[in-house]
Amino acid sequence: MIKVAFRDDDLDVPNPQFLTYHQLMQEYGFPVTYAVIPGRVSEEDALFFRRLKQHAMMNFTQHGWMHTNHGGKRKAEFGVRPRDIERHEISMGFKRMNKLFGNDFLPLFVPPYHAYTMDTCKDALDAGCAGWSAKDNMPVIAGMKALNAHILFDSYSDGGHSFLPAKDVIRQFLLYSKRVSTVIFLTHHKKIGEDEQKEFITVLQFLAVLRKKGLVTLTSFSELMCL
Numbered sequence: 583m584i585k586v587a588f589r590d591d592d593l594d595v596p597n598p599q600f601l602t603y604h605q606l607m608q609e610y611g612f613p614v615t616y617a618v619i620p621g622r623v624s625e626e627d628a629l630f631f632r633r634l635k636q637h638a639m640m641n642f643t644q645h646g647w648m649h650t651n652h653g654g655k656r657k658a659e660f661g662v663r664p665r666d667i668e669r670h671e672i673s674m675g676f677k678r679m680n681k682l683f684g685n686d687f688l689p690l691f692v693p694p695y696h697a698y699t700m701d702t703c704k705d706a707l708d709a710g711c712a713g714w715s716a717k718d719n720m721p722v723i724a725g726m727k728a729l730n731a732h733i734l735f736d737s738y739s740d741g742g743h744s745f746l747p748a749k750d751v752i753r754q755f756l757l758y759s760k761r762v763s764t765v766i767f768l769t770h771h772k773k774i775g776e777d778e779q780k781e782f783i784t785v786l787q788f789l790a791v792l793r794k795k796g797l798v799t800l801t802s803f804s805e806l807m808c809l
């Protein structure tokens with residue numbers, strides 16, 4: 583049985599794209615781990631998200647601090663500036679997540695743009711993050727549980743954004759399911775418009791069929807962190 587988990591990035595405001603995405607995932611009964619931008623979420627919106635969690639399978643994790651690009655062409659929030667500044671921001675982000683989300687904050691760090699150094703990992707660990715999620719095969723320091731995403735719906739090559747067709751996502755899933763026991767998908771709700779939604783729903787339907795056949799089980803980052 584293959585375990586499947588979803589991570590969705592860049593949560594800050596409950597905009598229509600978020601609400602549509604959230605509703606869709608709840609309809610299918612798929613848990614989602616949201617990577618929240620601590621410096622961009624208001625107290626009021628955090629409360630809104632936490633209220634949703636009372637009736638939904640959701641996790642909230644830390645996605646950097648402000649999600650600001652300090653890296654120029656090679657986008658990065660961390661791993662590119664003096665360490666004391668970055669360390670301070672990681673700590674501020676952690677504290678803000680704790681304050682706004684309390685027990686609903688899962689202490690796992692998602693580096694914006696998947697850009698970081700081992701110092702970033704160390705600083706997140708020191709701040710209190712016990713888990714780490716970047717892309718498949720990216721490194722993490724000892725002491726942190728790695729939950730890297732395997733399959734990315736979004737592609738940013740050639741300077742633009744494109745959404746992977748469902749058939750390509752499914753092909754990747756079938757390949758991964760032969761070599762790992764847990765497959766993690768990464769989405770960006772802000773990038774799912776009408777056209778993308780059709781492709782996305784095809785993937786959800788495919789996974790729902792596998793679940794019905796007992797070949798796949800849906801899991802959450804909080805469950806995986808307990809392993």
Ligand SMILES: [Zn+2]
Binds near residue numbers: 694
């Ligand atoms: Zn992001």
